Amino acid sequence: MTRVLRWTGRESLLLRNALRKSGNAFAELVGVSMRQVRRWEGRGETIELNPDNQAALDTVLAQADRAAQQRFAALLTERAAAEHDERVEDLLRSDSRTRKHPVDGKVMTLVEEGIYLSGPDNRSVWLDSFLIDVYPTTNEDYAKFVAATGYRAPPHWPGGRCPCTLATHPVVWVTWHDATAYVRWADKALPTGRQWEKAARGPKGRPYPWGVEPTAAKCNVAEAGIDATTPVSRYQSGVSPYGVFDLCGNVWEWCSTEEEPGNGRYELKGSAFTSPFDRAAPSLQNAAAAVMKDNDTGFRCVSLP
Secondary structure, three states: OOOOOOOEHHHHHHHHHHHOOOHHHHHHHHOOOHHHHHHHHHHHHHOEOOHHHHHHHHHHHHHOOHHHHHHHHHHHHHHHHOOOOHHHHHHHHOOOOEEEOOOOOOEEEEEOOEEEEEOOOOEEEEEOOEEEEOOOOEHHHHHHHHHHHOOOOOOOOHHHOOOHHHOOOEOOOOOHHHHHHHHHHHOOEOOOHHHHHHHHHOOOOOOEOOEOOOOHHHOEOHHHOOOOOOOOOOOHHHOOOOOOOOOOEOOEEEEEEEOOOOOOEEEEEOOOOOOOHHHOOOOOOOEEEOOOOOOOEEOOOEEOO
């Protein structure tokens, strides 16, 4: 569950909205007057609530049902997630850098050839240029593949149909083999671990896609308290130097690189909504058996320029 270290009028309003309560009903729930609730909401972040009120709001949040807690967590992180970032607009406007793939229609961006700093020890590594999906493969993308090929749908789709509410969320419950079937259909490939890492860290090897600050609010990790996937375009303030989204958090992403040759385990990168923020650094290593599937594992694709 999301915890609030400092309740202001803004957090109080977000909690009321998440609970879907009227002002009077919310005031009664918290044990204050309607006039006081109006004052909090009118003052917003400029008013910090007294300890008794903060404790009351903590209790209301703790006693809320799971759906309301998830709505509150999403509202709480929304501003940081959508923070204006000129890099996104500039990079996605550049016709020379981005293009739509002819098969699955996804926007891809160019990662130029050259050296980048790789791994926890920042080794210099040369990579040829490649294109990478700006967003992870969504349920909507995967539905096109299922419709075109008759491939089995993920188990979380009711009746084998893509849920409208999850259309723009990353597809999950896919094995490495499922991801490989998709890329064969799309005439693309899964990224190598090094391609994925360069797309996330840029040529200068920054620790996180957005820079050097370990800011959990810029990605969907366990600390956000959302406890579910989010739309792939949500975290605009967390994009990489190439304008690539969700390279920290939301879902782990399959890569084509084996952990050790022949052992059937493949690298996973980026962490997920289930993972603590300290697992989100793109330089970190993780791997799983090719048959593994879970509610926090998806993929994105690369191709030749």
